[in-house]
Amino acid sequence: MSQRSLTIALFVSLAVNLFAIGAVVGGLVIGVRMSEGRMNAMRPGPPPIFSAASALPEARQDAYRQALRGETREVGRSLMRAGEARRAAWGDLAADPYDPAAVRRALASAQAIEAQARSRLESRIVDFAADLSLEERQALAEALSRPPVRRGEGRGDGEGRRDSYRSSR
Structure with missing residues (x-):
């Protein structure tokens, strides 16, 4: 493989990894926020x-x-x-x-x-x-x-x- 092909492969791999990490972190953050929202919605206010x-x-x-x-x-x-x-x-x-x-x-x-x-x-x-x-x-x-x-x-x-x-x- 040429130097140029290795550089392109490195950047593509980096982009895919960053996307995957962002998706996982985003999913966790959204999941936590939704869970907190459900817990608050389940608690009734004053009768x-x-x-x-x-x-x-x-x-x-x-x-x-x-x-x-x-x-x-x-x-x-x-x-x-x-x-x-x-x-x-x-x-x-x-x-x-x-x-x-x-x-x-x-x-x-x-x-x-x-x-x-x-x-x-x-x-x-x-x-x-x-x-x-x-x-x-x-x-x-x-x-x-x-x-x-x-x-x-x-x-x-x-x-x-x-x-x-x-x-x-």
Whole structure:
């Protein structure tokens, strides 16, 4: 082979290797970014019950949050009890002898605790709404009816769907 052919082969090999390395690095970077985006999209934002305060006039927002704050402590304790009951029920799957009916009863108990806690919180919102004007109740109802916003959707700052919803109205 001539010197010129070796030089051309060297540059072609260098170009192919750089392309391959760039493709691998680019693929890794894109994969990591997509993975992070999926993880953020899977984490829900605040539940509509708590974010609904922003639909109310500023003077009512604090009162709404205060009304919920009193219930959220007890609801939080109830949800922790429900989680403990659920974990105990799942632990009973490994019991010998295995009693499927007992596991179902324990799971039903955990579900009942959760339902009772949610009912208390929702009842508190209904009581709070009794003092609101029709327009304020309508705004609160609309905010509570929206699905939760997931982080990472839309503009990437967690406010995408909410802002696009507002701008489309």
